[in-house]
Amino acid sequence: MESKVAPSTTKMSFKNSKTHLSDKIIPIMLFLCAALSVLTTIGIVLTLLSETITFFKSVPIMDFLFGKKWSPLIEPKAFGILPLLSGTLLVTVIACIVAIPIGLASAIYLSEYAPDRVRKVVKPILEVLAGVPTIVYGYFALTFVTPLLKSIFPSMGVFNALSAGLVVGIMIIPMVSSLSEDAMSAVPKSLRHGAYALGATRFEVALKIVVPAAFSGIVSSAVLAFSRAIGETMIVAVAAGATPNLTLNPLESIQTMTAYIVQVSLGDTPHGSVEYGTIFAVGMTLFVITFLLNILAQYVARRFREEY
Numbered sequence: 001m002e003s004k005v006a007p008s009t010t011k012m013s014f015k016n017s018k019t020h021l022s023d024k025i026i027p028i029m030l031f032l033c034a035a036l037s038v039l040t041t042i043g044i045v046l047t048l049l050s051e052t053i054t055f056f057k058s059v060p061i062m063d064f065l066f067g068k069k070w071s072p073l074i075e076p077k078a079f080g081i082l083p084l085l086s087g088t089l090l091v092t093v094i095a096c097i098v099a100i101p102i103g104l105a106s107a108i109y110l111s112e113y114a115p116d117r118v119r120k121v122v123k124p125i126l127e128v129l130a131g132v133p134t135i136v137y138g139y140f141a142l143t144f145v146t147p148l149l150k151s152i153f154p155s156m157g158v159f160n161a162l163s164a165g166l167v168v169g170i171m172i173i174p175m176v177s178s179l180s181e182d183a184m185s186a187v188p189k190s191l192r193h194g195a196y197a198l199g200a201t202r203f204e205v206a207l208k209i210v211v212p213a214a215f216s217g218i219v220s221s222a223v224l225a226f227s228r229a230i231g232e233t234m235i236v237a238v239a240a241g242a243t244p245n246l247t248l249n250p251l252e253s254i255q256t257m258t259a260y261i262v263q264v265s266l267g268d269t270p271h272g273s274v275e276y277g278t279i280f281a282v283g284m285t286l287f288v289i290t291f292l293l294n295i296l297a298q299y300v301a302r303r304f305r306e307e308y
Contacts, residue, residue, distance in 0.1 A: 094165025103176025159241030183217020
């Protein structure tokens with residue numbers, strides 16, 4: 001007597017084998033994608049590290065870290081990174097002074113005051129700022145913001161840290177606003193309702209309940225915005241100038257680390273020379289700073305996270 005296999009059983013067996021095969025293939029594909037990201041990061045670090053070590057064989061690391069003059073391309077040559085570091089931090093601090101208060105205020109409005117219909121319109125429009133090419137921001141700073149500031153500060157040069165810092169601040173407002181608003185929206189409504197029941201006003205609820213509850217997310221957004229401002233290239237290359245000055249005067253021309261990398265990369269610096277090695281030494285310094293800032297952001301997020 002012949003045994004017959006039901007069609008439904010055959011289909012089920014085929015489906016199970018197909019599912020089993022996909023369960024094996026998909027994790028491998030996902031692992032390869034994750035490994036590609038890790039390997040890319042390792043490759044970048046190794047490239048920076050190898051070239052930086054070669055550079056420090058010719059230039060003492062103490063002279064590089066604590067030297068007060070930066071002129072690797074002209075005689076007499078000097079390799080002190082402090083002028084580039086001060087210019088970078090000057091622009092970054094100005095940007096954060098602009099972005100953090102405005103971004104936080106925008107986040108409080110979107111989270112606590114704006115109706116849903118307004119939020120759905122205002123938030124995407126605000127985030128459009130993040131999609132504007134940075135070269136456009138640079139020429140906006142040079143052709144609009146700088147002439148406007150010169151009417152207030154006549155002694156200010158065409159290239160200066162103030163206009164570059166202000167425009168970098170405008171550029172990173174969406175980062176602060178969006179991340180802070182997401183953190184505030186995650187605060188349970190029961191906390192708000194409890195405060196309202198005790199007679200608190202909407203502003204008191206926002207300032208004394210919601211902001212402290214979302215503090216870890218707010219601080220993380222500020223630190224990430226700070227690291228984003230440090231790594232900005234085109235705005236400072238166009239509007240801040242190419243004069244490495246060790247100064248805290250925002251009205252003067254300065255040069256940031258990223259702007260210097262752009263300047264040398266576009267020049268005729270011989271490959272393998274000490275001048276060429278400065279690109280990687282400056283890039284490694286920038287990488288270490290942003291890496292430490294990201295670690296700080298993660299620490300703050302874990303340290304002050306509130307769980308409900």
